[in-house]
Each structure stands twice: as C-alpha cells, then as structure tokens.
Amino acid sequence: MCFYDQHRFACGDWKWGTFRDHCNREYRRGETCGMKLIYVTIPSGQKCKLCEKIDTKQRRRAAEVERINRWQREGNKFRASIDKSFQIIRALDMETEELSCERARRLQGIGSAH
Ligand SMILES: [Zn+2]
Incomplete structure (x- = not known):
C-alpha cells in the first residue's frame, strides 16, 4: 500500500x-x-471537470427552454426556430447522459483501483 x-x-x-x-x-x-x-x-472549492461540463450543458438547456417558451407566446411565427431548439435540447440531453455515465464509470474505476 x-x-x-x-x-x-x-x-x-x-x-x-x-x-x-x-x-x-x-x-x-x-x-x-x-x-x-x-x-x-x-x-477543492470547485467541481470536477465532468460535473462542470454537465453544469454547462444544463445551463445551455435551460436557456433553450427559455427561448422556446418565449417563442411559443408569439404563436406560429417561430415554428422553425422552436423545432431547431428542441433538436438542440435532445442533443444536450444525450451529451449530459454520456457525461453522467463517464462520471459513474470513473468513480467505479477509482474505487476498485489496485
Ligand atoms: Zn464531479
């Protein structure tokens, strides 16, 4: 040891x-x-790199949701923009999921390191 x-x-x-x-x-x-x-x-007063990346994606996701809400109040005018925003959110969700898995894998790896 x-x-x-x-x-x-x-x-x-x-x-x-x-x-x-x-x-x-x-x-x-x-x-x-x-x-x-x-x-x-x-x-360390800071979060780890992976958690920081996840936070960044969550903030971008929240900003997209905010945009969609705003556009939806305008009726059908921003239909295309809203669709595009939904695509971005889906992509962000997938990336966040991948980062979460990576984080879980790494913690497991550290815990059983010999
Ligand atoms: Zn972390």
Missing part, C-alpha cells in the same frame, strides 16, 4: 493526486505496489 494525495471536489467526486510515500512492504524496492491509500485529502 502506498500513499497518495486525494483531491476532493465540491461535487463530492475525487481523484488521486501526487504520490507521497511508499509503504513498508515496497520501500526497499523503491517501487509503488499499486494499492493506493490516502496520504492527505485536499479539498
């Missing part, structure tokens, strides 16, 4: 940081044994 910094983000996600110390078992060989333990946890 070897010791690493742990970076903890505002969203609750975390990642491994800098290598700090060998465990007794591997010290002589000067290698890391691959089993990671937390040396110190470094809190």
Whole structure:
C-alpha cells in the first residue's frame, strides 16, 4: 500500500493526486505496489471537470427552454426556430447522459483501483 494525495471536489467526486510515500512492504524496492491509500485529502472549492461540463450543458438547456417558451407566446411565427431548439435540447440531453455515465464509470474505476 502506498500513499497518495486525494483531491476532493465540491461535487463530492475525487481523484488521486501526487504520490507521497511508499509503504513498508515496497520501500526497499523503491517501487509503488499499486494499492493506493490516502496520504492527505485536499479539498477543492470547485467541481470536477465532468460535473462542470454537465453544469454547462444544463445551463445551455435551460436557456433553450427559455427561448422556446418565449417563442411559443408569439404563436406560429417561430415554428422553425422552436423545432431547431428542441433538436438542440435532445442533443444536450444525450451529451449530459454520456457525461453522467463517464462520471459513474470513473468513480467505479477509482474505487476498485489496485
Ligand atoms: Zn464531479
């Protein structure tokens, strides 16, 4: 078991940081044994990259919904724009879903890393 910094983000996600110390078992060989333990946890005021990307997509989605609501009050004038906006929202939803899966996969990967 070897010791690493742990970076903890505002969203609750975390990642491994800098290598700090060998465990007794591997010290002589000067290698890391691959089993990671937390040396110190470094809190970050920011969300992780993936959560930030998800937030950005959510904000863009909300802006599109807002636009659609505005256009719909104008009757049929903006039919084409509304359709286009719905397409954008569908695309954003798919991208958000992919990011969420990636986030889940990564957390699993970190948790079982040996
Ligand atoms: Zn996150």
